[in-house]
Amino acid sequence: MKKGRLEAFSDGVIAIIITIMVLELHVPHGEGLRDLGPLIPVALSYVLSFVLVGIYWNNHHHMLYACTRVNGAILWANLNLLFWLSLMPFGTAWMGESHFAKWPVVLYGGILIMNGIAYTILCNLLVKEAGPNSPLALALSRDWKGMTSIAIYAAAIAVAFLNPLLAFGMYVGVAMLWLIPDRRIERNVAREDGAE
Amino acid sequence: MKKGRLEAFSDGVIAIIITIMVLELHVPHGEGLRDLGPLIPVALSYVLSFVLVGIYWNNHHHMLYACTRVNGAILWANLNLLFWLSLMPFGTAWMGESHFAKWPVVLYGGILIMNGIAYTILCNLLVKEAGPNSPLALALSRDWKGMTSIAIYAAAIAVAFLNPLLAFGMYVGVAMLWLIPDRRIERNVAREDGAE
Amino acid sequence: MKKGRLEAFSDGVIAIIITIMVLELHVPHGEGLRDLGPLIPVALSYVLSFVLVGIYWNNHHHMLYACTRVNGAILWANLNLLFWLSLMPFGTAWMGESHFAKWPVVLYGGILIMNGIAYTILCNLLVKEAGPNSPLALALSRDWKGMTSIAIYAAAIAVAFLNPLLAFGMYVGVAMLWLIPDRRIERNVAREDGAE
Amino acid sequence: MKKGRLEAFSDGVIAIIITIMVLELHVPHGEGLRDLGPLIPVALSYVLSFVLVGIYWNNHHHMLYACTRVNGAILWANLNLLFWLSLMPFGTAWMGESHFAKWPVVLYGGILIMNGIAYTILCNLLVKEAGPNSPLALALSRDWKGMTSIAIYAAAIAVAFLNPLLAFGMYVGVAMLWLIPDRRIERNVAREDGAE
Numbered sequence A, B, C, D: 001m002k003k004g005r006l007e008a009f010s011d012g013v014i015a016i017i018i019t020i021m022v023l024e025l026h027v028p029h030g031e032g033l034r035d036l037g038p039l040i041p042v043a044l045s046y047v048l049s050f051v052l053v054g055i056y057w058n059n060h061h062h063m064l065y066a067c068t069r070v071n072g073a074i075l076w077a078n079l080n081l082l083f084w085l086s087l088m089p090f091g092t093a094w095m096g097e098s099h100f101a102k103w104p105v106v107l108y109g110g111i112l113i114m115n116g117i118a119y120t121i122l123c124n125l126l127v128k129e130a131g132p133n134s135p136l137a138l139a140l141s142r143d144w145k146g147m148t149s150i151a152i153y154a155a156a157i158a159v160a161f162l163n164p165l166l167a168f169g170m171y172v173g174v175a176m177l178w179l180i181p182d183r184r185i186e187r188n189v190a191r192e193d194g195a196e
Helices: A004-024 A033-066 A072-086 A088-097 A102-130 A135-140 A144-160 A164-179 A183-195 B004-024 B033-066 B072-086 B088-097 B102-130 B135-140 B144-160 B164-179 B183-195 C004-024 C033-066 C072-086 C088-097 C102-130 C135-140 C144-160 C164-179 C183-195 D004-024 D033-066 D072-086 D088-097 D102-130 D135-140 D144-160 D164-179 D183-195
Strands: none
Touching: A004 A033, A004 A072, A004 A088, A004 B004, A004 B033, A004 D004, A004 D072, A004 D088, A033 A072, A033 A088, A033 A102, A033 A135, A033 A164, A033 D004, A033 D072, A033 D102, A072 A088, A072 A102, A072 B004, A072 B033, A088 A102, A088 B004, A102 A135, A102 A144, A102 A164, A102 B033, A144 A164, B004 B033, B004 B072, B004 B088, B004 C004, B004 C033, B033 B072, B033 B088, B033 B102, B033 B135, B033 B164, B072 B088, B072 B102, B072 C004, B072 C033, B088 B102, B088 C004, B102 B135, B102 B144, B102 B164, B102 C033, B144 B164, C004 C033, C004 C072, C004 C088, C004 D004, C004 D033, C033 C072, C033 C088, C033 C102, C033 C135, C033 C164, C072 C088, C072 C102, C072 D004, C072 D033, C088 C102, C088 D004, C102 C135, C102 C144, C102 C164, C102 D033, C144 C164, D004 D033, D004 D072, D004 D088, D033 D072, D033 D088, D033 D102, D033 D135, D033 D164, D072 D088, D072 D102, D088 D102, D102 D135, D102 D144, D102 D164, D144 D164
């Protein structure tokens, strides 16, 4: 089974998710600079979610670029990831509109954890299909970032009960961690290409 | 006529349908855990519809992968399927927001039946174009799942007048039936490829 | 310049247009069968617009399939068509929500005429680029449908001032006219392919 | 790394941005011609933004067509551009609904400047990757339009404090400047192709 349509469908869904989040930036009724004030938390949430979804697209892109075959289980693992990503607009809007209240920040962290887990499952299935000596398997063998992110999300959820803004800062920290793009796969694929 | 653009357009429409359903998960005004309570039926409806639309995408993917040519009638049968799929967000939202009331659950079942019929029509036209001895025709010759699903939907609609929640459970049952991906086409295509 | 990205972008925009129209089918507040009543005009408008936009996609698909090269002017003529198509959701919703009142039906007809003109412009630019003896030019040389449609739209707008429902019926008539897919291009391309 | 998925994802996001802006054209409650009156500023803003986003798509198309390779930094520069483009629907709606009030016109100009800067960054990274003697580098070496546009946007923001409508006219002027498609890249690529 070829991976082309899987990439196309994922690109479509992720493109829609990343774009409809902006619909939650409701146009203010007034026309002054002050009327933008209440939108600041919503805008901050939007920026963070845009970056996080962008990171998922970026890593998804790298990961599928390095793989060659997909199977039925991979299709479903991918849909599972898209499902959790699709909850990002809801989580983002609630966190922003509540001005970083406790429960919305906790829920947002929960959605992030579920995304992290879904991504890990997809990752493992792709490695299983590609084989243990594939460039993909070697590239992902030292994957500390995924696990670290999930651990930080879990810690941030606990922190949110005391200080939601600090938890938000921790989510931002995870985004920073990933903004350095995942060159491991790129490098290994390049090395493999060179060796052939 | 090539099938590439048909796949691309269908992927686009299905990606949008599966994603805009989440817009019905309206952000609660409060910021407590309790404020999520009324959203539970909407969220459950969303999960079911996400899975069902995901199943259609998955099977559409498999079916078109196995076919080689499309014609004008197939383009229209495909648009017909996309039309009925496009009613899923409406049906989902009404069922969720009414907390599984009788008529919304009946309407949802009706939309599912129309989707099933539209899929069957598309299927038959693809088999007709591919020829009676094509891998696609052989693969779909023992298609009991499609008919079973439509029968269960019809039964669920009758049940909904007495117990809408039980009808909802029957819709979930159909989703379960399909979650096992349609490996028949895959297998036949693989066999054919091996025989050549 | 290759036509691939032009097709992909057009498919994306048309897929979104055809799908967001369903967002105007607002979920009723009640949960009875009666609550669907006021939605009937909106649903009828949606069906018509879905078919008309589907016809545009279909013909766009055929037309670009038969052409080989695009240029800057074609990109802009295509964006012009997409602009007028993007007004369909607005026109559809106003016509449906006003229960086929005079001005909304007139505006809807106006949007249809602008779409027809934009399509004709795109058509002519494609023929000019392909050359006067190209299969595309031959196929479109007997294009009576486009002109007939625009004439019927103009007549329907005049009729709308007396009887908006009759005008709506005329729009439906144009859709019928086109539902028979544009096999002329297909046939000419096939003939050309056979001749080579 | 291939540029295919970058193009596909960008096309998807830009297609959604250009289309969801029309959702801000809210259907009027009345059914008379007069009820369209208050929509005129919103419609004018929509037309301008549709053209401006169309220009970005068009130039993005040309620029990526001329380039051959992408890298991680380019992926992020592209996401950065998509982020600023995604704020267009918000800026457009606020400017239209406020009937071209001072602050909304200023904000719109600010979003346009950020888009211009993001586009320039992407441009520079692509040229860097392609090398100083690539057709892309030669084509973009005389890029006066980008800088001129940013300068006009900055001037328009200053003007907006005195006369917002005049500032709006200046934005329209920039659109005019770009409507003549960027044939420089096309021509250089064509020349290069001819020389080989």
